[in-house]
Amino acid sequence: MIDVAQLKAHAKGLLEKGTVRTVFGYRKSTAGLLAEPAGITEAAQADDLIFDPSCVQNLALYLVNDKKHQAEKRSDDKRPVAVVAKGCDSRAITVLLQENHFPRESVHVIGVSCEGTGVVDASKLARKLGNKKALAVAFDGADAFAVTTNEGTQSIAAAEVMAERCLECRSAHPTLSDVVFGEAKAERGLHTPFQAVKAKIKESEGDRWAYWSRQFDRCLRCYACRSVCPMCYCDECVVDSINFVIAPDTTAEEKAERIKWIERSPAKSESAMYHMVRAIHLAGRCIDCAECERVCPVNIPLRLLNTRLEMEAFETFQYSPGSDPELPTLTSSFRDTDPNSFIR
């Protein structure tokens, strides 16, 4: 069991000594069940920190955003930032370190272990509770959650209400951390990884296209998936080019003939392009935090799309993202034994 008091004390100590600029952690949200991410800068606020199954967000995103904000502010504060990281979040940080997005010494990772369980899936929980409203959720032993509703507290088996990716998670313990709270539970083996992808692959080509075209047709192109992804840190995205300068003397012809990889209209073909580009860009980088799927307002199964290539990385290239910051990335390395038979 994680002792949250220790976590608070550690964060407080860091802020009091001034060794870190900010602590990114979770605090009780003012609305709804899920915790909210918090950037804590004052030692007194460190008491707000929590860690329970409602802490679903991937805080590695805030390291990426923080880097952008620091650059915008032209800040010369070189102190590191501390971040509370679950197993999946620590893998995301590892991938960012692998890509030299920031140096190792600029981040202080406070690892928290999900131990035998993981985080809660709010919609699964709502379905399970029926007309009762969940107010809080806490760890309850090795494989259950204690859910507080308006009618009192009840214990629910974690496997029933856990997020899908947590059921398939292969390392719930942080792989990279400066300090870690909670025990390491080596093999949890709740579900076999990639089972949804494997089921989908068995379907016929036509059925798969019918499925995906239905999904892409719904896409609103709100780019919530892009905003929430810690790996989507490009300054310029293919979908909105910012380097095309429109001056008063830019002619209509020039505007029309600029290179556009993807139109901005949410047409099916363009949304398909957008999601495929994102999937390709995440190949060997996606650490399966499933935030894209959680934030999607129209419930596009983005995790299914991303895990397709993760499965390929794992099974064909024996590569699992976020395992080692020293390792070259999937697409910047090769082996002589890579598949060759598909080439004519």
Added chain:
Amino acid sequence: MAKVEQTAKDETGFEPKIVAFLCKWCSSAGSDLAGVSRLQYPSNAVPITIMCSGSMSPMFVLSAFNKGADGVLVSGCHPGDCHYLKGNFYARRKIYLVQKLLQFIGLENDRFRMSWVSAAEGAKFAQVMHDFVADIKKIGPQTRLKAKRP
């Protein structure tokens, strides 16, 4: 004249549009050799020379399909023959992933293909084009990823 038309169009009248990305050092030279050797092969491909198959961005493939290509071919030097020593090894990994993704989305398997064609393999290039065009004629026009533009 009638004979020419017969060879240019099959019964259905469908002529596939193929975008072929050829590496400058091998496959592009291979296609040249096919030409100067006066080998007959279908003229459905629009060849685009790239510096190395390793410089092939997945964006090019997706964009070609989006703009209405019926098939996309990526061709580079044989493993070990790369002008830049290891570009085609990177390409092999990357293209493999793109192919798996396109298949997963539900694009027909035969639409995206990769081949190794060296500068001396004019005949092989002609054969690759023959096979590719024949396979695509069987599956028909690509409508799944094509943008509906005026």
